[in-house]
Amino acid sequence: NAGVTQTPKFRVLKTGQSMTLLCAQDMNHEYMYWYRQDPGMGLRLIHYSVGEGTTAKGEVPDGYNVSRLKKQNFLLGLESAAPSQTSVYFCASSIPGQGSSPLHFGNGTRLTVT
Amino acid sequence: GDSVTQMEGPVTLSEEAFLTINCTYTATGYPSLFWYVQYPGEGLQLLLKATKADDKGSNKGFEATYRKETTSFHLEKGSVQVSDSAVYFCALSGGATNKLIFGTGTLLAVQP
Numbered sequence: 454n455a456g457v458t459q460t461p462k463f464r465v466l467k468t469g470q471s472m473t474l475l476c477a478q479d480m481n482h483e484y485m486y487w488y489r490q491d492p493g494m495g496l497r498l499i500h501y502s503v504g505e506g507t508t509a510k511g512e513v514p515d516g517y518n519v520s521r522l523k524k525q526n527f528l529l530g531l532e533s534a535a536p537s538q539t540s541v542y543f544c545a546s547s548i549p550g551q552g553s554s555p556l557h558f559g560n561g562t563r564l565t566v567t
Numbered sequence: 568g569d570s571v572t573q574m575e576g577p578v579t580l581s582e583e584a585f586l587t588i589n590c591t592y593t594a595t596g597y598p599s600l601f602w603y604v605q606y607p608g609e610g611l612q613l614l615l616k617a618t619k620a621d622d623k624g625s626n627k628g629f630e631a632t633y634r635k636e637t638t639s640f641h642l643e644k645g646s647v648q649v650s651d652s653a654v655y656f657c658a659l660s661g662g663a664t665n666k667l668i669f670g671t672g673t674l675l676a677v678q679p
Contacts, residue, residue, distance in 0.1 A: 457610070484665055495571075495656060495669035496611075503664055511666070543610055552660040553599045553618045556667060558610035 455479050457559035459544050465565045466534045474529040474562050476544030484547045485527040486511075486556065487519060489540040496543065502527055503549075534566045569594040573657045573670035580647055580677050588642040588673045590631075590657035598661035600624075600633055600640040605654040605672070614642075614655070652677045 457478045466472055476485065484503050488496040488511075498511030502521040516538060518530045527546075531538060541563050545556040574589040592600065599618045603611040615624030620635035629644045640657060657670040 486666070493671055495671040496667075497669075498666055501664065501666060509664075545611075547665045549663070550665060551663050552665055553616070554665050555601065555613040555616060556611075556665065558603075558612070560608070560610045 457544055457546055457557050459542075459559035459562050461562060462560070463563050465567065466531075467567055468535060470534050471530070471532050472534065472564075473531075474542055474544075474564075476527045476529070476559060478525055478527075478544075478546040478557070480546060480557065481524070482546035482557070483524075483549055484554075485521065486545045486547075487517070487527065487529045488543045488545065489513065490543060490561070491540050499529065499542075534564075536566045538564065539566045540564060569598065569659060569661055569668050571657050571659055571668055571670040573655075573673055575671075575673070576654075577674040577676055580675070582649055582677055582679050583646045584677075586642070586644040586647045586651075586675070588655055588657075588675070590640045590642065590670060592638050592640065592657075592659050594638075594659055594661050596661055597635075598659040600631070601658045601660065601667065602629070602631055602640070602642050603656045603658060603669075605656065607653075611656060647675070647677045649677045649679050651675060 486501040487499040500519040505524040602614040615626040617624040617633035658667040
């Protein structure tokens with residue numbers, strides 16, 4: 454009964470380093486999303502995917518890349534981390550539903566870039 | 568573009584008080600509306616939703632009614648508990664991809 458699992462839970466990077474955040478869901482959901490949460494700004498969509506092998510840009514995609522090679526996994530990459538990318542990152546998944554299907558969220562990854 | 572505005576927090580209430588958190592939206596078309604709750608150190612959980620005008624979503628004593636005429640989806644609860652302390656997010660979804668647009672969140676603190 455895992456739902457959406459994010460790894461790692463915490464990470465500290467130096468400016469310019471790279472890393473990959475992993476999201477895995479066991480609900481056979483078609484759609485997956487990456488959001489970032491910053492104080493006073495709510496959650497903003499970085500990238501999303503509507504199926505295996507597909508990705509699309511969200512509201513704040515710059516500085517991030519994603520891949521969806523398997524239906525259950527959605528990877529978020531930072532090629533050259535910047536302090537502005539210090540945030541809490543949430544992955545989510547959903548079934549198709551014309552806007553009415555709720556998203557299921559993981560517990561987040563807290564990233565600090567120094 | 569589409570957007571969600573919700574009341575600034577924090578909101579501090581005593582146990583058993585009445586809760587209202589205001590949420591208004593701007594959207595083209597007919598979005599679905601959601602309230603999510605985030606407990607400390609956790610991800611967001613769906614609290615309730617409404618998919619068309621005049622629908623009322625309800626869960627765990629919380630309610631919200633989709634008001635198209637006032638473009639609002641205010642969250643209410645008649646008697647809050649300490650365990651309701653969390654951050655509450657209003658959100659809308661207007662397209663086939665279920666992408667959510669969130670408000671900034673409202674921190675609720677309930678004191679015993």
